[in-house]
Amino acid sequence: MNAARYRRRRRLVTAGKVGLGVGLLVWTLLPVYNMLLMALDDDADEFTGSIWPPDPNLDSFWSVWTEDYWLMKHFWHQFGNSIILGLATMVLTVLIGSLTSFSLGRMRLRRGWIVSDLALLTYLLPTALLAIPFVHIMHRYGLSDSLWAVIAAEVTFATPYAILILHQYGRLIPMELDEAAKIDGASPFQVYRLVYIPLMAPALVAVGVYALILTWNEYLYQYLLLSSTDHMTVAVMINQFFDSDEAPWNYMMAIAIIYSLPPVAIYFGLRRYMVAGLASGGVKG
Amino acid sequence: MSGSRLALGSGRSAAVSGIWPPPWRWMLRGSDTAWAIAFVVPYVAVFAAFVIYPIGFGLWMGRDPALYGLLFSDPLYLTTAINTLLFVAIGVNVQMFLAFLLSGFFLSRSWWVRSLLAIYLVPWALPGLVAFTSIHFMLVTQWGLLDSLWRAVTGGDGPLFLVSAWIAMAANIVSYIWKWMPFWTLVFLAARMAIPRDIHEAADIDGATGYRRLVHVTFPLLANVYLISTLLSTIWTLGDFTTVYFVSSGAPAKLTEVLATYGFHEAFDFGYPNLGVAAMLSALPVLIPLVLLLMRRVRVTGVQL
Numbered sequence: 001m002n003a004a005r006y007r008r009r010r011r012l013v014t015a016g017k018v019g020l021g022v023g024l025l026v027w028t029l030l031p032v033y034n035m036l037l038m039a040l041d042d043d044a045d046e047f048t049g050s051i052w053p054p055d056p057n058l059d060s061f062w063s064v065w066t067e068d069y070w071l072m073k074h075f076w077h078q079f080g081n082s083i084i085l086g087l088a089t090m091v092l093t094v095l096i097g098s099l100t101s102f103s104l105g106r107m108r109l110r111r112g113w114i115v116s117d118l119a120l121l122t123y124l125l126p127t128a129l130l131a132i133p134f135v136h137i138m139h140r141y142g143l144s145d146s147l148w149a150v151i152a153a154e155v156t157f158a159t160p161y162a163i164l165i166l167h168q169y170g171r172l173i174p175m176e177l178d179e180a181a182k183i184d185g186a187s188p189f190q191v192y193r194l195v196y197i198p199l200m201a202p203a204l205v206a207v208g209v210y211a212l213i214l215t216w217n218e219y220l221y222q223y224l225l226l227s228s229t230d231h232m233t234v235a236v237m238i239n240q241f242f243d244s245d246e247a248p249w250n251y252m253m254a255i256a257i258i259y260s261l262p263p264v265a266i267y268f269g270l271r272r273y274m275v276a277g278l279a280s281g282g283v284k285g
Numbered sequence: 286m287s288g289s290r291l292a293l294g295s296g297r298s299a300a301v302s303g304i305w306p307p308p309w310r311w312m313l314r315g316s317d318t319a320w321a322i323a324f325v326v327p328y329v330a331v332f333a334a335f336v337i338y339p340i341g342f343g344l345w346m347g348r349d350p351a352l353y354g355l356l357f358s359d360p361l362y363l364t365t366a367i368n369t370l371l372f373v374a375i376g377v378n379v380q381m382f383l384a385f386l387l388s389g390f391f392l393s394r395s396w397w398v399r400s401l402l403a404i405y406l407v408p409w410a411l412p413g414l415v416a417f418t419s420i421h422f423m424l425v426t427q428w429g430l431l432d433s434l435w436r437a438v439t440g441g442d443g444p445l446f447l448v449s450a451w452i453a454m455a456a457n458i459v460s461y462i463w464k465w466m467p468f469w470t471l472v473f474l475a476a477r478m479a480i481p482r483d484i485h486e487a488a489d490i491d492g493a494t495g496y497r498r499l500v501h502v503t504f505p506l507l508a509n510v511y512l513i514s515t516l517l518s519t520i521w522t523l524g525d526f527t528t529v530y531f532v533s534s535g536a537p538a539k540l541t542e543v544l545a546t547y548g549f550h551e552a553f554d555f556g557y558p559n560l561g562v563a564a565m566l567s568a569l570p571v572l573i574p575l576v577l578l579l580m581r582r583v584r585v586t587g588v589q590l
Contacts, residue, residue, distance in 0.1 A: 115328065129566075219414045
């Protein structure tokens with residue numbers, strides 16, 4: 001009797017879990033599906049009004065590939081800009097973050113806590129709050145319409161998190177390794193390059209990916225700081241479709257899908273590192 | 286750093302290990318200090334040039350009290366302030382609570398739950414601009430995907446989502462949750478996995494299962510993570526621009542703007558950068574206590590993000 005009830009209860013729990021799972025799947029994928037639905041349609045400015053693509057084809061992707069529309073004449077160049085932006089942010093964040101966390105965590109710089117506290121402060125500032133003065137300052141620095149201005153902004157927002165994650169992860173590495181290297185006559189820079197960097201590799205990957213995804217996700221600063229077609233990134237270019245009268249939404253969505261591929265691919269490829277990075281450096285109570 | 290490790294490094298420090306301030310200074314002598322300083326210089330330079338200077342400049346731009354008089358006399362500003370409050374309060378709390386519950390679901394080790402987790406996290410990796418534009422198109426006009434689904438299910442025409450201020454506001458909040466809930470679920474999942482197994486076993490023996498275990502065991506253990514995450518998310522959401530700018534774009538009739546988009550329009554569309562800065566700065570009375578509280582929590586509990 002009891003066993004039967006238990007089994008029924010179990011089946012009910014499983015059914016509930018499956019239901020929740022299906023619900024989550026639909027919830028997560030509905031906007032993604034909408035992107036596909038719009039991109040696979042070759043009617044440019046009409047919404048189809050149906051839930052299946054009436055005549056699915058890859059024409060819009062082909063048009064994007066061949067840059068066959070005036071708004072996307074420079075698509076691949078702008079895609080290159082996005083990649084340069086992402087990679088530069090990634091490299092600089094990893095470099096600056098690892099140097100700082102090495103100095104604070106491994107070399108125990110006196111009063112180094114001031115730096116890490118200040119870093120936390122940046123992390124706590126809403127980025128939109130800084131945007132308006134930031135644009136003015138970039139004009140003063142002579143960096144208007146320059147990728148470097150955006151790189152500076154992204155590095156500024158990615159580094160604090162990088163420092164904290166690396167600081168946390170660095171605690172797992174025994175100090176004796178640094179000391180042994182020092183006794184063998186290594187200079188601090190050699191300790192950094194030959195001991196610290198190789199041992200920190202997983203955390204550095206996590207931080208690098210974080211910086212890349214942050215950059216890919218960010219729109220406001222790219223929009224405000226880049227204006228010419230030549231320096232524009234894909235994120236800025238996508239938004240230009242809203243200002244155009246013809247509104248070829250299928251091209252826009254095809255671009256959106258292509259633009260989303262790198263972060264999603266990186267996410268699936270390096271998922272393990274990112275989750276591990278979050279778990280080691282993340283919120284622990 | 287444990288005392289025993291220090292003891293291995295130096296006999297002198299072992300004698301004073303465990304006393305505050307920590308006995309680390311022996312490590313830095315002469316040229317080493319120079320190296321250590323050289324290593325932090327890049328970050329300090331970035332911080333000075335791109336954080337301190339803009340903040341100072343922003344405060345200077347919004348220094349005139351008359352700006353705030355102008356701001357508060359704008360009825361649109363009041364709507365915007367209320368919207369921001371709703372957006373943050375509902376968005377953050379619903380997101381955190383659901384993320385907390387879902388993290389329990391994702392603890393399951395079965396293959397399909399793990400694959401579902403991988404897909405569930407995709408919104409986090411998807412660029413906000415792209416995802417929110419797609420959601421915008423699901424809602425706008427009566428030929429969007431949601432209206433088509435509505436028609437397929439009920440046969441009648443669906444509502445015009447972005448014509449009602451309430452629905453448009455709800456759409457913003459729901460989209461925000463869609464994008465960011467996965468990230469917080471992951472944070473809670475990591476925290477839950479860090480709970481030692483024997484605590485749950487002890488709770489089992491004492492007969493605390495199901496929701497009792499959730500309320501009396503798991504939640505108290507995660508309370509600190511929950512609080513810190515909520516504070517952080519609140520601060521970030523206050524400055525969130527992308528969601529509202531792309532999902533509702535302020536429609537209908539600018540009734541769904543939040544401070545970030547309002548400040549943006551004032552500064553760059555209407556050409557009043559000082560007013561835009563003032564709009565952003567008007568969030569400071571809320572923001573500063575939150576930041577202080579958060580820093581205190583982080584300091585007291587030694588939690589770092």
